[in-house]
Amino acid sequence: MKEQKFDPDGPKNTPRLMTSRLILRRFTLEDLPDVYELLRDEEVNTFLPWFPMKTLEEAERFLYERYLNRYSNPIGYHYAICLKEKDVPIGYIGISDGPSHDLGYGLKKEYWHQGITSEAAEALLKLVKKDGAYPFLTATHDIQNPNSGGVMKKIGMTYRYTYEECVMPKNQMVYFRMYQIDFDGGKSGTYREYWDQYPNHFVEAL
Numbered sequence: 001m002k003e004q005k006f007d008p009d010g011p012k013n014t015p016r017l018m019t020s021r022l023i024l025r026r027f028t029l030e031d032l033p034d035v036y037e038l039l040r041d042e043e044v045n046t047f048l049p050w051f052p053m054k055t056l057e058e059a060e061r062f063l064y065e066r067y068l069n070r071y072s073n074p075i076g077y078h079y080a081i082c083l084k085e086k087d088v089p090i091g092y093i094g095i096s097d098g099p100s101h102d103l104g105y106g107l108k109k110e111y112w113h114q115g116i117t118s119e120a121a122e123a124l125l126k127l128v129k130k131d132g133a134y135p136f137l138t139a140t141h142d143i144q145n146p147n148s149g150g151v152m153k154k155i156g157m158t159y160r161y162t163y164e165e166c167v168m169p170k171n172q173m174v175y176f177r178m179y180q181i182d183f184d185g186g187k188s189g190t191y192r193e194y195w196d197q198y199p200n201h202f203v204e205a206l
Contacts, residue, residue: 013076019123022116023087024079027067031080032056034089035063037108044109047145049167070097075133081107081120093120095128095137100191103139105151112147121155125181135184138191140176152179160190164200177204 017024027035036059038044045052053059067078081091091107103124105117128134139157141148149159157179167174178194195201 013071013073014078017123019119022120023082023084026071027080031089032060035059047142101134101137103137117151118154129183135188136180136182139179143175143177157181159206161195161203163194163198165198
């Protein structure tokens with residue numbers, strides 16, 4: 001893959017974004033109580049690759065590993081989702097630092113089915129496209145969680161294939177649908193790591 005070139009006066013790591021209803025900003029350590037509330041909810045974390053957090057200390061390690069420690073990188077997209085009127089985290093959205101450029105998100109259940117995740121994702125995709133940081137983004141969802149797939153479709157991602165993976169630490173076999181959106185006119189092709197890595201893979205007629 002062609003190396004990406006970045007303008008030092010252009011993309012920054014997780015710049016603040018605003019939408020009609022939302023503030024997307026960096027997490028801070030002061031957000032820990034709200035992060036813990038989100039991560040300890042069993043229903044919210046049903047389809048995520050970790051168990052619900054049981055202690056504030058677990059949530060703090062998660063906050064540092066997944067967010068705070070990454071803000072020193074030259075570029076990145078790791079956001080807290082906040083409502084404008086409160087500016088406290090009700091969820092998260094971000095893009096992994098690895099080659100899949102995986103889009104991931106989570107939201108407190110009292111805010112489900114209000115279009116909040118889609119609104120946040122659309123703002124993030126607009127920024128990534130403007131920055132020219134990545135040629136594509138991927139996202140995956142458990143086939144038992146079609147609402148997550150609905151977000152992917154709404155923001156313009158297209159289904160590419162399905163694969164079966166043993167998810168740790170839950171030790172569960174899960175079928176994932178992989179979606180992708182291209183910013184380079186499709187020159188990079190479909191991201192194939194999951195297809196190549198997991199032998200049980202196929203394309204569904206969705």
